[in-house]
Amino acid sequence: MASVCTPVTVVSAMEGSRPHGTTVSAVMSLSLDPPMMAVSLDSESELLRIIRRSGTFGINFLAAEQHAVALACAGRGHGKFDSIDWTLVDGLPRIAGISTWVACTVTSFTQGGDHAIVMGLVNGVDQDSVRPLTYHRREFGTHAALAIVGDADVR
Ligand SMILES: Cc1cc2nc3c(=O)[nH]c(=O)nc-3n(C[C@H](O)[C@H](O)[C@H](O)COP(=O)(O)O)c2cc1C
Numbered sequence: 142m143a144s145v146c147t148p149v150t151v152v153s154a155m156e157g158s159r160p161h162g163t164t165v166s167a168v169m170s171l172s173l174d175p176p177m178m179a180v181s182l183d184s185e186s187e188l189l190r191i192i193r194r195s196g197t198f199g200i201n202f203l204a205a206e207q208h209a210v211a212l213a214c215a216g217r218g219h220g221k222f223d224s225i226d227w228t229l230v231d232g233l234p235r236i237a238g239i240s241t242w243v244a245c246t247v248t249s250f251t252q253g254g255d256h257a258i259v260m261g262l263v264n265g266v267d268q269d270s271v272r273p274l275t276y277h278r279r280e281f282g283t284h285a286a287l288a289i290v291g292d293a294d295v296r
Pocket of ligand 1: 188
């Protein structure tokens, strides 16, 4: 799957008064009515343990220049947010400068092999018109529109 381009997010949650976040590319839009999202987390993930207790999580879709944030949150430990500019939004840690914010309340956990699929009902969204951070063949990048002649405005 390294050859499949993905968005790069930091999925976040609060453990008491402490923010925690993990870099996650396995994120999908699950349902429109009701609006739902799903994320896939390693069974050994500290974030998964926290979300099982808190019942809520945020999805920070990173902007193109935030690769350092992605690397910081791809590590382990309790100090990952120490060097990150964040605020409490919808009761969850929201990182400054992201392209899209989604706040969710957990509806269910489903085991899928060595990962857990966390499904959540969306209760807050926000967007900014900054370029997104992407991941492809273990390299960070961003999206660029093709110079297509004619109507490429597909919806
Ligand atoms: C680009 C990128 C994408 C990742 N995607 C996922 C993912 O979808 N699910 C996951 O569990 N870990 C993913 N990881 C790995 C976690 O970020 C890493 O294992 C992290 O240390 C887990 O932290 P935690 O134990 O605090 O939750 C990804 C890492 C990178 C760099």
